[in-house]
Amino acid sequence: MMVIQLDEVVISGLTKNFGDLCAVDHIELNVPKGSIYGLLGPNGAGKSTTIRLLCTLLKPNDGSATVGGFDIVESPVEVREITGVLPEEGNHTLYQTLSAYDNLDYFARLYDVPEDKISKRIEELLTFMDLWERKDDPAGELSTGNRQRLALCRALLHEPQVVLLDEPTAALDPVAAKRVRELILSLSEKYNQTFFVNSHNLAEVQRMCDRIAIIDEGKILLSGGTQELRQRLQATQNFRIRVVEKLEKAGSIAESMDFVSSVKREADSIIVTIDDPIGNNSTLMQSLLSQGVKIIEFAEEETTLEDLYLDVIKGGAK
Amino acid sequence: MALYKSMLVAKTDLRMALKVSYVKYGLIGIAALGPIMMIAIVGFMVLADPLYAVFFLPSLSALMSPMLGMMAIMPAALISANALVGEREQNTLEPLLNTPLTDRELLMGKLLSSFIPSFGLLLGSILVTEIATIIILLSVGAPIVLVPGLPGLFLLLTAGPTMIIAIVSVMILISGKVKRVYEAYQTSGASILIFMIPMMLPIFTLEGSGAVDMNSVWVTNIITFLIALILAAVTWALAIRRFNRDTMISM
Numbered sequence: 001m002m003v004i005q006l007d008e009v010v011i012s013g014l015t016k017n018f019g020d021l022c023a024v025d026h027i028e029l030n031v032p033k034g035s036i037y038g039l040l041g042p043n044g045a046g047k048s049t050t051i052r053l054l055c056t057l058l059k060p061n062d063g064s065a066t067v068g069g070f071d072i073v074e075s076p077v078e079v080r081e082i083t084g085v086l087p088e089e090g091n092h093t094l095y096q097t098l099s100a101y102d103n104l105d106y107f108a109r110l111y112d113v114p115e116d117k118i119s120k121r122i123e124e125l126l127t128f129m130d131l132w133e134r135k136d137d138p139a140g141e142l143s144t145g146n147r148q149r150l151a152l153c154r155a156l157l158h159e160p161q162v163v164l165l166d167e168p169t170a171a172l173d174p175v176a177a178k179r180v181r182e183l184i185l186s187l188s189e190k191y192n193q194t195f196f197v198n199s200h201n202l203a204e205v206q207r208m209c210d211r212i213a214i215i216d217e218g219k220i221l222l223s224g225g226t227q228e229l230r231q232r233l234q235a236t237q238n239f240r241i242r243v244v245e246k247l248e249k250a251g252s253i254a255e256s257m258d259f260v261s262s263v264k265r266e267a268d269s270i271i272v273t274i275d276d277p278i279g280n281n282s283t284l285m286q287s288l289l290s291q292g293v294k295i296i297e298f299a300e301e302e303t304t305l306e307d308l309y310l311d312v313i314k315g316g317a318k
Numbered sequence: 319m320a321l322y323k324s325m326l327v328a329k330t331d332l333r334m335a336l337k338v339s340y341v342k343y344g345l346i347g348i349a350a351l352g353p354i355m356m357i358a359i360v361g362f363m364v365l366a367d368p369l370y371a372v373f374f375l376p377s378l379s380a381l382m383s384p385m386l387g388m389m390a391i392m393p394a395a396l397i398s399a400n401a402l403v404g405e406r407e408q409n410t411l412e413p414l415l416n417t418p419l420t421d422r423e424l425l426m427g428k429l430l431s432s433f434i435p436s437f438g439l440l441l442g443s444i445l446v447t448e449i450a451t452i453i454i455l456l457s458v459g460a461p462i463v464l465v466p467g468l469p470g471l472f473l474l475l476t477a478g479p480t481m482i483i484a485i486v487s488v489m490i491l492i493s494g495k496v497k498r499v500y501e502a503y504q505t506s507g508a509s510i511l512i513f514m515i516p517m518m519l520p521i522f523t524l525e526g527s528g529a530v531d532m533n534s535v536w537v538t539n540i541i542t543f544l545i546a547l548i549l550a551a552v553t554w555a556l557a558i559r560r561f562n563r564d565t566m567i568s569m
C-alpha cells in the first residue's frame with residue numbers, strides 16, 4: 001500500500017536540552033500541507049527553540065522531524081532550501097548599513113533565486129509591504145515595524161514551501177499586522193505554502209490559523225483544529241447574570257443547579273458556566289425569577305481561545 | 319557553484335567591514351605603516367652612506383621583512399573578527415545560517431573575505447617597498463639591492479598567506495566562545511607573534527661586521543613557514559570539524 005504523506009512538517013519526540021533545562025520536551029506535531037499552524041505559549045515555553053530546530057539551526061538531543069519530507073538532521077541543506085524563516089525579533093536581524101534592497105538582494109542570491117527574477121521579486125515584495133519607496137535607505141534607518149516587514153520579505157523571497165515565522169506581527173501596528181495576516185492567508189491559499197507561526201497573541205492566531213498547538217515548559221499541552229477547539233469550548237459556556245440585589249441568593253440558586261459547573265461572583269453579577277446552555281438557560285432564569293431575583297442582564301460571556309489557553313496553561317502549571 | 323556562494327558571502331562581508339570606520343581606517347593605516355617604515359629606514363641609510371647601505375641592506379631586509387608580514391595579517395584579524403563575531407553580535411548570523419549555505423561554503427566565504435584583501439595588501443606593500451628602494455638606490459647611483467630580499471620574499475609569499483588562513487581559522491574556532499568583536503580581535507591577533515621568530519632568531523647570528531648569516535636567515539624563514547603551515551592546517555581542519563551551528567547562536 002502506498003502511503004501518501006500529506007503533512008508538510010512532521011515532528012516526533014523532538015527534544016532539545018540546554019544543560020539541565022529541557023526547552024523542548026518530546027513534542028509531537030503534524031503540520032498539514034498548506035495549513036497555517038499556530039504554536040501558542042507563554043514566554044520561555046519553547047516556541048523559538050522549536051522553530052530553530054525545524055530550520056536546522058539547533059540539533060535535537062532526541063526525536064526527529066521532517067520538513068517537506070527532508071529530515072532536519074540528515075538533510076539540513078535541503079530543509080533550508082525549502083524553508084523561509086523569520087527569526088525571533090526579526091527586525092534586529094538585518095544588515096543595518098546595507099539598504100533595504102541590498103539586504104534582500106544578498107539573500108535572494110544565497111537562496112538561489114534565479115538571477116533574472118531577483119529584481120522583480122524584490123520589487124513585488126517591497127511594494128506589497130509598502131517599503132518600495134524606502135528601498136535605498138539603510139535598514140538601520142527604518143522604523144522597527146518597517147524593519148520587521150523587511151525581515152518578512154526576506155523570509156518569503158524564494159517562495160519557500162514552508163515558512164517559519166517567529167512572532168511575525170510582534171513589532172507591527174494593527175494595520176500592518178492585519179496586512180501581514182492577510183498576506184499569509186492569501187499565500188497559503190494561492191500557493192499552498194505552509195506556515196508555522198509562533199505567537200502569544202491569541203486573537204491573531206484565532207483569526208489566522210487553522211490548526212493550533214499550545215506549548216508550555218517544552219510540552220505540547222493541547223493541539224487540534226481551531227474550529228474543533230472552539231467547538232469544544234462551546235459545549236460549555238459562560239454567562240454573566242447581572243442582578244439588582246440578592247446577589248448572594250442568585251449565586252446559591254445557580255450553584256444548586258446540576259447543569260451549572262461553576263459560579264464566580266463579581267461586584268454586581270455572577271458568572272456561571274452552564275452545560276448545554278440551549279436546554280438549560282431558561283430553567284435557570286425561571287428559578288431565579290420565581291425566587292425574586294431581579295435580573296438586569298443575562299448575557300453570554302465571550303469565550304475565546306484565551307479561556308481555553310489560560311485553562312490549559314494553568315492546568316499545566318499544576 | 320560552491321565558490322560562487324562563498325565569494326558572495328566574502329564580498330558582502332568585506333563591504334560590511336569597510337562600513338565600520340575603525341576597520342576601514344585601520345586597514346589603510348596598517349597597510350601603509352609597514353612600507354613607510356621600511357622605506358624610511360632604507361632612505362635614511364642610503365642617504366647617510368650609500369656604500370655601507372648596499373652592504374648592510376640585505377641583513378636589514380632579512381630582519382625587517384617579517385614586519386610586512388605582521389602588518390599584512392592584522393587586517394585579516396580585523397575583517398574576520400567583524401565577519402564572524404560581529405555578525406553574531408549584530409544578530410545577522412542567524413538568518414545567514416538559515417540559508418542553504420553549507421558549513422563549508424560559509425566558512426570559505428568568511429576565509430575569502432579576509433584572505434583576498436589581506437593578501438592583496440601584502441602584495442601591494444611588498445611591491446611598493448621594492449620599487450621605492452630601487453628608486454632611492456638609483457637616485458644616488460648605488461647598485462640595486464632588493465628590499466625585501468629573496469629570503470624575505472620567500473617568507474612573505476609563503477608564511478604570509480598561510481598565517482592569514484591560520485588567523486581566520488582561529489577566529490572561527492573562538493567565534494562560538496567570545497562575545498565581542500574586540501575580544502576576538504585581541505585573541506587572534508596574538509598569532510602575529512609567529513613573525514617574531516624570523517625577526518629575532520637571525521640576530522643571534524650577527525657577525526662582527528654587523529651583517530647576519532644569510533644561511534641561517536633562510537633556515538629560520540623556512541622553519542617559520544613550516545610552523546605557519548602546520549598551524550594553518552591544524553586550525554583550519556579544526557575549524558571545519560568543530561564548526562557547529564548550535565554553538566554559533568547559543569549564548
Ligand SMILES: Nc1ncnc2c1ncn2[C@@H]1O[C@H](COP(=O)(O)OP(=O)(O)OP(=O)(O)O)[C@@H](O)[C@H]1O
Nearest residue numbers: 018023042043044045046047048049050567568569
Ligand atoms: N541558546 C540557549 N541557551 C540556553 N538556554 C536557552 C537557549 N535558547 C533558549 N533557551 C531557554 O529555553 C527555554 C525556551 O526558550 P524559547 O526561546 O524557545 O522560548 P519561547 O517560547 O520562544 O519564549 P518567548 O515567548 O519569550 O520568545 C527558555 O527557558 C530559554 O531560557
Ligand SMILES: [Mg+2]
Nearest residue numbers: 047048049088
Ligand atoms: Mg521566542
